[in-house]
Amino acid sequence: MSENRARHMFPGGNTSLGFFSYYDYILPQEQANRIYVIKGGPGTGKSRFMKKIAHEMLSRGYRVEFMHCSSDSDSLDAILIQDLKVAMMDGTAPHVIDPKHPGVVDEILNFGAFWNEEGIKKHKNEIFEDSREISRLFSRAYGYLGAAHGIYQQSASIYARALDRGKLNRLILGLEKELFAGTESTGEPGRERSLFASAITPEGYVNYLDSLLNLGTVYQIRGDMGSGEEEILVRLRNRALTCGYDVEGFYCALNPRKLEHLIIPGLDAAITTSNTYHHCNTGATRTIDMMDLMDPGLLKRHQSELEENRTVFDGVMSVALGSIRQAKENHDRLEKYYIPYMDFKAMDACCQEILHCLTEKGSEQ
Structure with a gap:
């Protein structure tokens, strides 16, 4: 490492x-x-x-x-x-x-x-007003993020039908063989540490993958919105935990239950996903394209639907990001009521x- x-x-x-x-x-x-x-x-x-x-x-x-x-x-x-x-x-x-x-x-x-409490109290009404507006804006943003996830699920259902599960299983078995070759189980269960490598922020989609993937082996899985790469990560995580390796799981900024990147420090290895919304510049040891596992005919039949989903998704996300950006502007104003009195x-x-x-x-x- x-x-x-x-x-x-x-x-x-x-x-x-x-x-x-x-x-x-x-x-x-x-x-x-x-x-x-x-x-x-x-x-x-x-x-x-x-x-x-x-x-x-x-x-x-x-x-x-x-x-x-x-x-x-x-x-x-x-x-x-x-x-x-x-x-x-x-x-x-x-x-x-x-x-x-x-x-x-x-x-x-x-x-x-x-x-200085007395100084801050002078701005009580403004503090209350801005705090309420911040809560309202975040509530609005979360509503739109929920809607965006619903659209994401629509695309994911198409990719799930197009996915050749035999090819997927053979790919995962091959990756397990590569990653765990020559290793033995410790006899103790491994532990998972869960965090986020990326976030939906006022600045847009932000990720810190480049600071996390400085490892000897990096597998990069390229996919599209909901193309099923999570199953590869989950299978490899479970194998690592069973063998007694601690892992770091980094979850999706939109769906925090969805595993998106996996680091296995004991193997000096990482498996990361790359798409329109997050990618890294770290050189990958091997790149896997989820489209190679798909039925191209089925995807072609649903191409217009997938494109429409992406267009609507991006529009809904734009509204959510705008609300988060407005919330930050209100928060910046809120800070000005405290800074002079610190x-x-x-x-x-x-x-x-x-x-x-x-x-x-x-x-x-």
Whole structure:
């Protein structure tokens, strides 16, 4: 595996099921040395704080995961310092997090201690109004994302009929033979870590695949909207787990139950899917085209329907993205009611204290 100390991903997403969180997989409680939970408000410097910690620890040689916000991909919702088993998370809505084992694992960082409450109260009416509008816009976006998923399912049903399942099964068996050749089961079940490599954001479709697929073996599966590549990933994941390998599963930004990318660290291997909405520039060891497994005659008969589905899908997604973009504009305005009343110098002092604690943890290892 090549050196890759900085990895980027999303712990939650704007999906057809609403806001969907995989926060519990950032760092499971039983594996953690410390989880810092930040409580604060918009514009109170949570992301800025985490970025300072993350970049400083990265500069010291630690492996760091940057967990981005799906409602603003330039902001962070969490960081993980892998070598220290220390995480820091934004614990405010919509991803409300409360300490599960306070004092043992969890520690609250109260950013309310750094603000001037009287100054913020002057904008009470504006804060309430913008907060309501943000909720309305996200509700609208999620409705359209749900509609987009329904259209996606229409195309998926056509591809399911066109798919030659014999060819698919032979392909999967061949991939299993290649990936697991010479390996033996550990006798213990593997564990899956679930997250998102991509997200539906105000900036459009954003993915961080290039930071995740720096591995010795990368199989890239090319497909179309709903062309069935998930079955390959699920079969390979299940085989890896049965053999005792831990895996990282990265799920679809639209349908958070659908496996889209799979990493098996113990095999230095990844299986990724590529389509119009997400692709990566990492060189693939092998490329598989799902269209090679399809009945071309059936697809030709339904070509106009598939094209219409794509056109309608893109239109519905455009409306959803527009609503998410508007929600961010309102959120940016909301931040302006807090920023002037924050004591960022005191916050920076807190940041230095935590860095000192992390340095001590590092020296203990």
